[in-house]
Amino acid sequence: MIIEIDHKSGFCFGVVKAIAAAEEGIASEEPIQCLGDIVHNSHEVKRLSDRGLQVITRDDMQKMEGTRVMIRAHGEPPETYELARKQNIRVIDATCPIVLKLQQRVKKGAQEMQEAEGYVYILGKEGHAEVVGLMGQTGRRARVIQNVDDLKDADFSRPSRLYAQTTEDPEKLKTVAAYIEDRYRAAGYDPATMFKAHDTICRQVSNRGIEIREFAGRFDLVIFVSDPKSSNGKQLFEICLKTNRRSYFVTGPEDLKKEWFTNTERVGICGATSTPQWVMEAVRDRIREMS
Numbered sequence: 697m698i699i700e701i702d703h704k705s706g707f708c709f710g711v712v713k714a715i716a717a718a719e720e721g722i723a724s725e726e727p728i729q730c731l732g733d734i735v736h737n738s739h740e741v742k743r744l745s746d747r748g749l750q751v752i753t754r755d756d757m758q759k760m761e762g763t764r765v766m767i768r769a770h771g772e773p774p775e776t777y778e779l780a781r782k783q784n785i786r787v788i789d790a791t792c793p794i795v796l797k798l799q800q801r802v803k804k805g806a807q808e809m810q811e812a813e814g815y816v817y818i819l820g821k822e823g824h825a826e827v828v829g830l831m832g833q834t835g836r837r838a839r840v841i842q843n844v845d846d847l848k849d850a851d852f853s854r855p856s857r858l859y860a861q862t863t864e865d866p867e868k869l870k871t872v873a874a875y876i877e878d879r880y881r882a883a884g885y886d887p888a889t890m891f892k893a894h895d896t897i898c899r900q901v902s903n904r905g906i907e908i909r910e911f912a913g914r915f916d917l918v919i920f921v922s923d924p925k926s927s928n929g930k931q932l933f934e935i936c937l938k939t940n941r942r943s944y945f946v947t948g949p950e951d952l953k954k955e956w957f958t959n960t961e962r963v964g965i966c967g968a969t970s971t972p973q974w975v976m977e978a979v980r981d982r983i984r985e986m987s
């Protein structure tokens with residue numbers, strides 16, 4: 697049986713950078729805590745927690761003083777930095793540079809829309825860490841939308857700006873932008889003067905959709921490795937499944953089933969931007985053992 701791991705799957709550069717910062721922090725032997733799971737992958741969170749990286753919440757931060765806290769790649773709202781200052785907590789900031797740039801763009805857009813009495817829409821998942829960080833840039837005045845249904849009651853007599861969470865689906869962004877333009881037209885306004893859609897989807901994510909489609913089509917069977925909490929993982933698995941009906945979602949080697957591999961010659965292993973290489977390798981080794 698031929699088993700191949702997709703060399704383009706696995707951590708994006710933002711996550712690589714955050715994990716490197718965590719490992720450096722752990723090596724310095726001074727206690728270090730991470731605000732939330734460093735990556736949406738329980739295997740990697742456990743690996744780092746076994747080495748000493750504790751996961752804390754914002755509520756925990758209220759009770760801490762003079763320690764070190766790491767901000768993960770998803771970023772944080774300004775209030776988190778203020779809280780850290782107040783509690784004399786040293787911040788190790790591993791916010792991905794792409795997310796940082798998006799935060800700045802959203803902040804600027806929110807200021808413009810405040811002056812113009814307009815609206816800011818963020819296409820993303822309510823409560824997702826990155827979205828919480830983006831909302832913080834707007835003083836919580838933006839509206840988080842998941843699809844066009846969330847815009848049915850929106851006001852199209854005022855200008856608006858649309859931004860997307862970095863892991864959003866590019867097709868969904870196009871659909872939402874086209875819907876908003878249509879609604880402006882229907883209300884008698886020129887969308888070009890009233891509205892601007894910003895494609896803020898991370899290219900590391902949007903390119904992966906194309907690459908994974910190509911990869912999944914080359915095998916009899918595809919094992920997609922991800923944590924169910926990863927939104928990027930869910931999206932990429934959907935693409936695998938559409939391309940190759942014999943695609944299976946696993947969190948690690950423990951989920952593999954021997955019967956999947958009967959009459960199979962070529963197996964492809966791939967994963968999300970939050971899937972560690974070592975977990976994909978453990979999956980490959982387990983398949984070898986089973987076959």
Ligand code: SF4
Binds near residue numbers: 794
């Ligand atoms: S997906 Fe893109 S924006 Fe998000 S952490 Fe990775 S590199 Fe940064």
